[in-house]
Amino acid sequence: MDRARPLPRRRRFLKGAALAVVPYALLPGPRAGAQTPAPDHPLAEWQPASRANYTEASRPVTHAVDLVVIHVTQTDYSGTLAVFQHPRKKVSAHYVVRSRDGHVAQCVRESDIAWHAGDWEHNTRSIGIEHEGWVDQPGYFTDAMYARSAVLTAAICARYGIPRDREHIVGHHEIPGTDHTDPGPHWDWPRYMGLVNSA
Secondary structure, three states, X not given: OOOOOOOOOHHHHHHHXXXXXXXXXXOOOOOOOOOOOOOOXXXXXXXXXXXXXXXXXXXXXXXXXXXXXXXXXXXOHHHHHHHHHOOOOOOOOOEEEOOOOOOEEEOOOOOOEEOOOOOHHHHHOEXXXXXXXXXXXXXXXXXXXXXXXXHHHHHHHHHHOOOOOOXXXXXXXXXXXXXXXXXXXXXXXXXXXXXXXXX
């Protein structure tokens, strides 16, 4: 009859666990006084996407920015942030606008390339703005959402010298080769562009 292997002693187990933790303990903590940089848009809250979901860059030095792409999330606000923060999703946008109150979250720095348009060339030259809701549920497109998004888009256009017109502020469905339909038939483009131009 074979003898069973002895179980590791508690001391050996604890010693191994302690050694596994040591590398993390030796990592430097945040520098004293280090702060998260402020969002690019002063009315936004910083909610960073996973670094696995966008490309670091130095726009507009490395790539000119001349386009704003309007999206609708097809999920809720918190679900969108969770997707952008999940490292295996391979998707992000620069901003997310909440339906009920127009609250804006920034997920990717404007200087970096978010993965939102589905086309690399358009990603490199655009800022992507997601809006909470579904393309077939116009109730999500609230006054607050339109107003706060329009202020955001106007500020982006001012920062990069982007004309405030429909050639430069486009829907995701207008990106060549896309199979997306957002922002959909219920997005009120005349109203939105009026708000952008009056912001």
